[in-house]
Amino acid sequence: MARTGRPRAFDKDQALEQALLLFWSRGYGATSVQDLVDALALDRGSLYGAFGDKRNFYLAAVQLYWDTYERQLVAALESGPVLPALREVLATPARTQEHTSDAGGPQGCMIGNTTAELVPQDAEARDIVARSHARFTRIVADALRRAQADGEVTQTATPEAQAQLLLFTVQGLSLVSRAGLDTTAALAAVDALIDALRA
Amino acid sequence: MARTGRPRAFDKDQALEQALLLFWSRGYGATSVQDLVDALALDRGSLYGAFGDKRNFYLAAVQLYWDTYERQLVAALESGPVLPALREVLATPARTQEHTSDAGGPQGCMIGNTTAELVPQDAEARDIVARSHARFTRIVADALRRAQADGEVTQTATPEAQAQLLLFTVQGLSLVSRAGLDTTAALAAVDALIDALRA
DNA sequence: GGGCATTTTGTGCAAGCGGTCAAAAAGTCG
DNA sequence: CGACTTTTTGACCGCTTGCACAAAATGCCC
Numbered sequence: 001m002a003r004t005g006r007p008r009a010f011d012k013d014q015a016l017e018q019a020l021l022l023f024w025s026r027g028y029g030a031t032s033v034q035d036l037v038d039a040l041a042l043d044r045g046s047l048y049g050a051f052g053d054k055r056n057f058y059l060a061a062v063q064l065y066w067d068t069y070e071r072q073l074v075a076a077l078e079s080g081p082v083l084p085a086l087r088e089v090l091a092t093p094a095r096t097q098e099h100t101s102d103a104g105g106p107q108g109c110m111i112g113n114t115t116a117e118l119v120p121q122d123a124e125a126r127d128i129v130a131r132s133h134a135r136f137t138r139i140v141a142d143a144l145r146r147a148q149a150d151g152e153v154t155q156t157a158t159p160e161a162q163a164q165l166l167l168f169t170v171q172g173l174s175l176v177s178r179a180g181l182d183t184t185a186a187l188a189a190v191d192a193l194i195d196a197l198r199a
Numbered sequence: 200m201a202r203t204g205r206p207r208a209f210d211k212d213q214a215l216e217q218a219l220l221l222f223w224s225r226g227y228g229a230t231s232v233q234d235l236v237d238a239l240a241l242d243r244g245s246l247y248g249a250f251g252d253k254r255n256f257y258l259a260a261v262q263l264y265w266d267t268y269e270r271q272l273v274a275a276l277e278s279g280p281v282l283p284a285l286r287e288v289l290a291t292p293a294r295t296q297e298h299t300s301d302a303g304g305p306q307g308c309m310i311g312n313t314t315a316e317l318v319p320q321d322a323e324a325r326d327i328v329a330r331s332h333a334r335f336t337r338i339v340a341d342a343l344r345r346a347q348a349d350g351e352v353t354q355t356a357t358p359e360a361q362a363q364l365l366l367f368t369v370q371g372l373s374l375v376s377r378a379g380l381d382t383t384a385a386l387a388a389v390d391a392l393i394d395a396l397r398a
Numbered sequence: 399g400g401g402c403a404t405t406t407t408g409t410g411c412a413a414g415c416g417g418t419c420a421a422a423a424a425g426t427c428g
Numbered sequence: 429c430g431a432c433t434t435t436t437t438g439a440c441c442g443c444t445t446g447c448a449c450a451a452a453a454t455g456c457c458c
Contacts, residue, residue, distance in 0.1 A: 004426040005434025029228040030320060033416060043437055045419085050435090054416065107319050112374055116315030119377050120306050121229065129378040157391035164388035169364070172371025175311055178318050179328040189363035192356035196395035203403050203456045232446060242407055243447085249405090253446065399458100406453065415444075423436070428429105 012050055015040050020061035024106040028058050028117050059124060065110040066132045073139055082147035086140070086166065087194045093174045094186040109174035116175075137163040144197075154199045162197060169193060211249055214239050219260040223305040227257050227316050258323060264309040265331045272338055281346035285339070285365065286393045292373045293385040308373035315374075336362040343396075353398045361396060368392060 022039050023031050033054055037044055051057040076085045093109065107113070111132050118125035137160065144159035153162070173186065217239050222230050232253055236243055250256040275284045292308065306312070310331050317324040340362035346352040352361070372385065 004432070006424045006426090006436075008435065009424095026319070027316065029316075032414075034414085043435095044417085045438080046436060048417070108315070113315055115374050115377050116307070116312055117226065117228075120224075120226070126378050133375060133378060156394060158387065160384065161387035161391045164384050165368070165391050168371035168375060168385075168388060169367050170371070171374050172367035172369065175314050175370050175374055176332060176367060178314050179325050179332060185359060185363050186367075188357065188360035189367060192360045192364050193395075195355060196392075206455065207405065208454095231444075233444085244408080244449085245406060247447070402455105402457085404454085404456100407451085409449090409451105411446105411448085413445085416442100418441075419439090421437090421439105424434085426431105426433085428431085 008046075008050070010040075010042050010046070015042065015050070016057075016061060016064055019057060020064055020110070021106060023058055023061050024065070024110050024113070025104055027113060055122070058118075059128060062110055062114050062125070062128055066128070066135075069111075070132075070135060070139070073136070077139065077143040081152055082143045083152060083194055083197060085143075086197075087190060090166070090170055090173060090190045090193070091187060093170065093177060094181060094183055094190065108178045109171060112171050112174050115171075133167060136167050140166055148199075151199050153197050165193075207245075207249065209239075209241050209245070214241065214249070215259060215263055218256060219263055219309070220305060222257055222260050223264070223309050223312070224303055226312060254321070257317075258327060261309055261313050261324070261327055265327070265334075268310075269331075269334060269338070272335070276338065276342040280351055281342045282351060282393055282397060284342075285396075286389060289365070289369055289372060289389045289392070290386060292369065292376060293380060293382055293389065307377045308370060311370050311373050314370075332366060335366050339365055347398075350398050352396050364392075 018040050019036055022036060026035070033044065033047070036054075036057070037047060040047070047057070051060060073089065076089060111129055114125055115129050119129055141159040141163035144153055144162050147153040148155050148159060153159075157165075169190075173190075177186070218235055221235060221238050225234070232243065232246070235253075235256070236246060239246070246256070250259060272288065275288060310328055313324055314328050318328055336359065340358040343352055343358035343361050347354050347358060352358075356364075368389075372389075376385070
């Protein structure tokens with residue numbers, strides 16, 4: 001493996017982050033390679049050289065998104081009472097949306113966006129999304145299992161079923177919020193769900 | 200308003216239905232005008248003459264989708280106990296997905312698909328989606344209000360909050376199901392939610 | 399049956415798309 | 429310092445896209 005040659009003039013990780021922001025804001029199809037070239041201030045060939053084609057670039061950005069999200073999720077659930085943390089997990093997308101609703105900023109959940117746009121026609125995208133779903137439910141179910149044992153969460157349903165329900169809710173909330181959300185109503189719905197989980 | 204002239208050689212409503220099926224299966228961006236021309240067996244000019252441009256065509260299809268869905272929703276909730284009907288509303292997308300997961304058929308909820316793909320950049324699409332959300336929550340909240348009065352549904356949350364939660368869940372379920380769903384797990388989650396609503 | 403309004407038909411087009419490539423530039427290492 | 433490897437640069441390509449338009453076809457109404 002040769003290590004010589006002209007060094008890259010840009011930070012690959014930082015470029016990926018910026019690309020994530022763009023893909024997140026506009027979606028896959030609506031983001032042209034030219035948009036990326038303009039936004040990242042690097043030339044076409046450099047982009048292709050570093051990341052392969054547009055689809056690979058997007059998938060890498062999605063993976064970065066999920067890795068970041070998962071880290072935060074684990075951190076939020078690893079200590080303390082579970083229900084307030086889960087409440088926060090659900091409330092965050094509802095509140096975030098309020099600030100950026102009219103701006104051109106990121107919209108919804110990147111995993112959800114990918115599910116809607118790419119999954120039906122892209123097996124690799126489906127794998128990434130499915131794996132993210134599985135990891136989300138596993139992490140949340142583990143936390144709920146502990147909380148059931150502690151008497152914090154009701155045992156009227158299995159932790160797995162509860163986690164699955166939370167996945168649906170957070171995905172639905174992120175999606176619906178793109179069309180404009182009554183934040184108060186959304187938070188009331190979140191509270192209704194959290195209350196229903198209480199033992 | 201002149202009524203004369205060469206009559207249309209195809210059924211406009213039927214063409215719209217077929218277009219809906221195509222848009223529903225592939226999404227907006229991935230469905231080219233050429234695809235529509237091929238599938239509907241009518242020529243380019245005829246399509247533009249009857250429906251205007253592609254975007255208008257799509258929005259008309261979405262509207263048709265919602266009108267159909269709303270009719271079924273109202274019918275399902277207008278009589279009998281509410282919770283079993285709501286359970287069915289949530290369970291249907293989970294089961295439907297099982298059959299068509301690998302085929303090229305319709306995927307997810309058309310409103311959700313539109314939310315993900317068009318809403319961020321299309322004000323008219325956002326209006327249609329937002330109106331659909333509002334109508335869904337109103338219809339469901341009305342049913343829940345009745346059910347709360349009848350003692351069928353818990354009063355620990357307002358009917359509006361419960362309806363909003365159901366909107367999130369059905370949208371999330373439809374979306375997540377596109378990535379492949381464990382039907383049993385999904386139904387367990389639905390049951391957990393329905394049970395939580397029971398008085 | 400002749401004029402008229404409308405749809406059909408088929409061609410054509412400008413623009414934007416994702417992607418490629420060859421030459422120039424820039425460090426690295428013997 | 430000069431060969432080597434990699435990145436940069438910018439022009440370029442073939443393709444598909446959504447859409448427009450003119451001429452022909454068709455049925456209604458007076």
